[in-house]
Amino acid sequence: MTSTSITSGLEALYLAAIDSNVEFVTAVAGYPITDVMERFLESWENTGIIAKWMTNEKAALETALGASVSGRRALVLTKHVGMNVLADPLITSATHTIGSGLLIFAGDDPNVVASQNEQDSRWYGSLAEIAVFDPATPDDAYRAVLRGFEVSEIIKAPVIVRITSRLETVEGRVERIECGRNEKKQRVIFNRSIWELTMLGKHQRYHLNSYPLLVEESENTPLNKLKVLCNDVGIISSGFPSKLVDNVLKTDERWFDISHMALNMVYPLPFNKLREFVKRYKHVLVVEETETFIESHLCVLDNVLGKKTGHMPYGQVDAKHIEYALEHIHEDSVVKYTGIQTIKSRGPRPLCDDCPYLPLYHILSDLDVLVAGDIGCSVRSGPEPLNAIDTAFALGSAITVACGFDRKGIAVIGDFGLAHSGILGLVNAIHCGFDVLVIVLQNKVAAMTGGQDAPDLKDIVRVLVRDVSVFDIDRLPAVDLKCLIKDKLDGHGVSVIYVDAKCRKY
Ligand code: SF4
Structure with a gap:
């Protein structure tokens, strides 16, 4: 049965997942995929789809791989930088083989509206040698998802669908094939015969059997x-x-x-x-x-x-x-796009006026010490007038970056960044005996991505680190925090200060 309606790209992606009998969805919040995940969360009681916010993209893909090998069609939602985090299991999964279809919606952010960089997820197709769809309209998106699941099951590997915010919001006609959830598709269970092959044999099998099917698909698909x-x-x-x-x-x-x-x-x-x-x-x-x-x-x-x-x-x-x-098509080359955007030309993106962490940022700015920041609200404390953090390489990177400083420095990391991957940096700092002061901004939410819950790892951190302090910045004077930070910088080893506060926005 088919039906036609005008709908947004986001809704088309959601409906395609429904009509593909997706049973399991994992996601890490971030622009521009948060809204897509929320569509699954608001309807899970009707659809029965298990949808989970995860703390880390590698964990999100690995859990989806588990769902796939047990026969459940699965979907992973991540922003583009999350593709870097899940790249390890992604690339191996192609030659390892999977069970039921597995799609990754990679949310790219052209012009860096709300991200730490601008990158193009289509390149992960080349690296992992797996199919990438890049739909233009809601109908293309609907068809790409439907076909993507079939292709994933044919080649026994994940498939990437690249999406952007403009695809999500644009409206268009979608012709829907409502085989629906009442007509359950046959589950594809993981085939253990892959264990008859060596690691090299798995790559040879992929190149001989699976990859040519992708080439044939690309040359003949009506989607092109x-x-x-x-x-x-x-x-x-x-x-x-x-x-x-x-x-x-x-x-x-x-x-x-x-x-x-x-x-x-x-x-x-x-x-x-x-x-x-x-x-x-x-x-x-x-x-x-x-x-x-x-x-x-x-x-x-x-x-x-x-x-x-x-x-x-x-x-x-x-x-x-x-x-x-x-x-200018008759000119071999042209020179037009030479501008470089500065904070001054774009306008600053400041922290909230009443952010409880402002006193901390002023303290950090006054100290003569390198401060490794992380991805999250604290990244906005880097430019003038605060000048609080010196670096912000990636989500969860602050602790390991600070471990490389030539003298004891500071890592400032949010509670979500710590759970995402920062905790690994903490384990490494202890294992290697680095000197580092870790300041955890504990507000219990992922504030930059819409206020999703952030796990409280205090008890785990206390097991790992002997020197853990807790400072309630909503109640105690900032001068006491400054003394505490100076005191910890004077000592050796790993110190952790939890700075607890209530985010004013969430
Ligand atoms: S969202 Fe919350 S944590 Fe972020 S700047 Fe605003 S008050 Fe501070």
Whole structure:
């Protein structure tokens, strides 16, 4: 049975998961996937889907792998930086093999709206040699998820669906295939025959048996769409920018007859199709975000233009960028996108005016000591006027970074960052005998990602570390905290100060 409705990309992703009989969802909160997870959480009583916020992306994928081998279709939701954290089990899982289908929604953040960097999750397809879908519209997203689960079961490996916030919010017509949860799909149980192979044999099996199926899929899938017209210009695009390209070509008569190849499946790339397309036109523009994933595979050809030739910007793509590139399509290279955003030009993103941790940040700013920050609200204490933390490399990184300082320094980490992966840094600091003062901002929420619960690891930390203090910054004077910090910096070994407070926002 099919039904058609106008819906958002987010809803289309959710409905596709329902219609694919997903039974198990894990997620780590973060822009732009938090809203998708909340859709599963608000409906779990009706759907019966088990949906869990996890503290770490590697744990999220590993738990989903467990669900898959026991026969449950599973879904992992993570923002792009979380792909780095789950990369280890992801890459091995392709050759290890799985059971029922497993999809990863990788939420990319073009233009770094709410993230610590800008990266392109499509590259994880190349690294793990697994399928990547990059849908443009709600209907494409719906179809990519449905087909993604089937592909995952055929090649016995996870499949990535790259999403962005604009895909989530855009509305479009979706034709839904409601086989639904009443018609249970056959569960695929993990096949133990993989243990007959050596580790090398597992890779050989993957390259001989599974990977060619992906190539065939990419060359033949109706999700990769081709419109051939008579102009000497062609455009290759993927993801949400494909929708922008369609709009630009439709609304400006100068470009009515430009050909367009819109890829919804981007790994493996359909090289036979691409070769034919690129040969056919005098100029070929690649429109994609965030990085040059497609363009990098084609840029040895002189007629291919894109970010590397200056025609398109890195990061988020808008209609005006496509129009500019088409107006300059006969130039080999252009110089336009040269700006570098500063905090001054963008405007600061300050901490809440009444944040209880402001006195701590002032103390850190006054001390002559290196401070390793973490990802979370404290990252906003780095720029002027606070200048409180010196570094913020990754979620959970503060303790290990501070262990490398040339004298006893400070690690400032949130309670969620500690549970995510910072606790491993603490174990390492004790094991290696480093000198470090760890300040845990304990407000019991992941404030940057919407106020999800953060676990309280105080009792575990007390087992690991002898020198643990607790300071209630809502009740005690800041001057006492300054004395405590100075005192701990004077001593050797690992010291932990828990700074308890109530987040004013959550
Ligand atoms: S959200 Fe909470 S922890 Fe973050 S700056 Fe605001 S008050 Fe402070």
